[in-house]
Amino acid sequence: MRRITGLSNPTVKYLRSLREKKHRRREGKFLAEGLRLLTDARETGLLPEVLVMAEGRESHSLLDALIADVEAAGGDVIEVSEAALSKITGKDNPQAVCGVFAEFDTSLDRIDSDAAPLVLVAQAMRDPGNLGTMLRTADAVGAGGVVLVDDCADPFSVEAVRASMGAIFTVPIAQAPWDAFRDWLRKGPGQLVAASLRDSHDYRDAPYAAPCFVMVGNESRGLPEDYEAECDLRVTIPMLGRADSLNASIAGAVLAYEVLAKLR
């Protein structure tokens, strides 16, 4: 373990820079915050390359185990002031620990559609909280992965990683433009299902078939009409109230659990 003092230390600056997408992309690294998340990672066999904690923290057996494992793996364990940790995490009341991980490969061949009856697909999902929640749901339904189509929020953002509650470390993630995703999908047997308001089946009574790719669209605009037209099945979740849409991660979860019940 080494100690770093000062808020303008280059390491503190480097860690802080990983809150921004351009720096994550350049470095190929991302931040995960909190002992629970880092313990989730450790339990799936992933250790941070750099582990950072505040001086004067309370002792915790899980943190001690994490420190020992990171040091044994040749990682960097760093102690900073609370002020420096606040600067890194961007929070007044920082969780007591954060770690730097190498970003994962997110090419389409990460997705194994034989491994599970369904895969979740988000198109232009802009909210990192929604995206992280989709990852968490994908873990829960045992999905073969999550495909992020077009310009989605960054799955490696601090907010998405946090909302994923550890699923960032366990769920295969692919990123691709629509054309590339469609071409990849059409080489195999996948059924592409759109959450839609147009020309569609009730979601409870639709002919789902494995491997089923369940796609939800952008939070404001939904799916583009021409994307929907290329789907094998369009399904609608009933909307009995005033509004005409659900939160995108809610719609994805309601559909995913329906597909799971039918195809499991």
Place this chain on the structure above:
Amino acid sequence: MRRITGLSNPTVKYLRSLREKKHRRREGKFLAEGLRLLTDARETGLLPEVLVMAEGRESHSLLDALIADVEAAGGDVIEVSEAALSKITGKDNPQAVCGVFAEFDTSLDRIDSDAAPLVLVAQAMRDPGNLGTMLRTADAVGAGGVVLVDDCADPFSVEAVRASMGAIFTVPIAQAPWDAFRDWLRKGPGQLVAASLRDSHDYRDAPYAAPCFVMVGNESRGLPEDYEAECDLRVTIPMLGRADSLNASIAGAVLAYEVLAKLR
């Protein structure tokens, strides 16, 4: 319409103060931001007492209609500088308009359990985004309302109002401590259903009965064991992955749609 200049104007300070719960409680008012949300309110017959917009905004027919209606109803229409609007909304890039509404009554007699087959219940839900999303889901499933049990996030917080996507204006909301809620419920025929991991039915195959009160617990701790014990039915959503829980608003929505399908 009147124009206010200066960032330290008492009206600007008053509006800004409504971002804090203690000031909302004292004044009995809350803020809603964005033309879409204010238009949702207007369409349900609710107008802000105060409507605030930035100078130099672009003209918009929906905003013009809103201004006319608020003025006709004797409300206060105020133009401020972009800097002042930023100060009120707490955002660098403020939406072009916000409004002040009187808080609604949130006593238990707001809930009409004869009006719908289900009511959603959140216990100690701390995240205002989750809470707003629950309201949005409650609107979508046509719930008879949302009961907020124990120490939940404030449904009138800017974040909850935003995530509700207008459901704050349409879904009856009640707030009550557990004992008061239980006593109220037990005077009538309601079935209390807990999302649970213990001693429970699969959620797809459970004997739901209307009026069905679907309850989810705190984001970290779930429901207290003694609360679960007092429920009429405990149901479990399958978790096939590494994690042992869903996001609370996701769990509530998956259950709510299942109950709706069975009782509709």
